[in-house]
Amino acid sequence: MARACTLIIALLCLSGCNAQQSTLSVFGADARDIRHIAIVLTVGAVVILAITTMLYIRAVRAPEHSLDHHQGMRMILWVGAIGPTLILTALLLYALPAMRPRPASAADLVIRVEGEQFWWRVAYRPPSEATPLLSANEIRLPVGRTVLFELGATDVIHSFWIPGLAGKMDMIPGRTNRLVVKAEKPGRYRGVCAEFCGLSHALMAFDVIAMEPAAFDTWMADARAIGPIPAVATPGRALFDAQGCGACHGVRGTPHAGTIGPDLSRFGERRTLGAGILPPTIDNIATFIRAPQASKPGVRMPAYPQLSQEEARAIAHYLKGMR
Amino acid sequence: MKDRRPHWSERLKVTLWTLIVPPTIWAGHFLFSYLWAAVSCAKAGAFATFPTLFVVGTVLALILIALSGWIAWNQGRIPGASPPHEDATDIDRQRFLAKSTLLLACLSFVGVLFTSLPVIFLRDCL
Known part of the structure; x- marks a missing residue:
């Protein structure tokens, strides 16, 4: 009996093994x-x-x-x-x-990340560019290059931790902490908040994508080059405009420039929904829009119960189409 | 038996007050290190290239701890009955206090070294 219990506990522990979020599965120096x-x-x-x-x-x-x-x-x-x-x-x-901190120079890519209840505001600042590239809940890194993270917070203390890349660093409101990293292996990984920050602390994660430098440069250039998106009258876009989603969410190439919530530019290429917690399927996005509290307790986004599931799905289709 | 004039370190009397000298120096050095690092980082934005004040403070602390350890060592060697020194006599009390002071001095010496090693390796205000 005791042996069976030990075996079951050992097997349960093994279920924690994964390649995306583990200090044993490393991709950084x-x-x-x-x-x-x-x-x-x-x-x-x-x-x-x-x-x-x-x-x-x-x-x-x-x-x-x-x-x-x-x-x-x-x-x-x-x-x-x-x-x-x-x-x-x-x-x-x-x-x-x-x-000893890794040395960084002015020629390195700076990524400012701010922790908010319960998501991550991301701004890429390459040395040659004046305006930052905004994103959220996803961080892309060029392999083999030094990257400087500037970490802050807007509400409570969070902690920025990509276990496969480097150690943790606190994100403290009113203060900027620096973390210099170097990714060594391309792949898809995961980071989390490592400081209890509220109801959905455990649901505050993000995707990390380490890319070959050339692929990263191309991605960055493409993301920056988004021109005005033609105002094609789709039901999803009309609903997005009418419901005032753009008051909080910015979308490059549209008049929406809200900065209260996560930036939704190129949302279609994100690998997760709701800061690393759900697969971004049409149904998941629609359900999240109608009742964010259900999958993320304490979230600041208001619920939209007045939308039917079909209307919410139309917005989801519009968001998924942004690449 | 020929009378021997006691060495000055033996004439000092080990008491409970002298017992806490080494850990007190350790605590003082610890506090000083944190203050020094905080002030250096706040004023200069970085540790000084050659942290003279820190080195002087550390060396001073180590010398004082070593000195109190050496005095305790000498006092613990005052001739008397064989161990264990556990009787309620002056000489046993003194040996006990001297040995305790010596052990505390060793611990404090290592403590001060461990406190100062990071400065040599980390020259950053993270």
Whole structure:
């Protein structure tokens, strides 16, 4: 029975394994250092545990007075004081360099990310461009290039964490924290909020897409080059305009320039809906529009119960068409 | 038996007050380090290239801790009965206090070193 329980717990733990959001599945230089430290510490802890267990068993089994007072004191001095001090000093010297921030220059891409209840405001600021490129709940990174994150918050403290890329960094209202990273492997990953920030803290995630530099440059140029979107009268667009969605949501190429909620430009290429929580299917988007609280408690977006599911689906089609 | 004039470090009396000297220096150094880093970051935006004040403070703390440890070491070696020193006599009390001071001095010495090592490795105000 006990064995079966252990097995079930072990299997449940294994269900946490994934390649998108894991400190063990790394795609950045800093996360690689952190994983190395974690492995060294774990192996070291197991070795120390084995040695102390062995000493303990020997001590219990040894006949009385097999060590005299002087020998006993010497053993305490070496195994209990000098040994641990040397080990801790070595670990400190080994781990400290990993805390040294990566150097960044003015020629590096700056991505400003602001945490808000419960989504991520993203602004890309390449060194050569004056105006930032706005986005939300998705971060794209060029592999092999240094990227500087400027992290802030507008309401409460959040924490920015892409486990496969680097360590966590707090996002504090009124303050800008810097995190310099370098992605090393292209792929699709996931980041999360790592500081409790309210009802939907656990539902505040984002997609991370590490791209080859050339592909990233092309994506960035395309995103910037969006011209005015022809005002084709689709039911979805008409509803989007009529319901006042643009008061909060900005869409490049349209008159909508709201900045209260997430920017919806090129929404069609996003991989998730509602800050990393739902697949962006037409039905999910429609349901989210009509009752955001249902899938995201505490969300600031008002519900639109007056829309029928069909009308909400029409808006979803309009949003999905923006690429 | 020939009388020996006690060394000055043996003439000092170890008390509960001298016992807390090393950890107090450690605490002072800890506070000083945080203040120094905070002031450096706030005023200069970065740690000074060569943090003279920090080095002087650290070396001073280490010297004072080593000195109190050395005094305690000398006091703990005052001749007397063999161990364990657990009787309610002046000499045993003194040996006990001296040994405790010595151990605290060792801990505080390592503590001060561990506090100052990050400055050598991290020269940033993150």
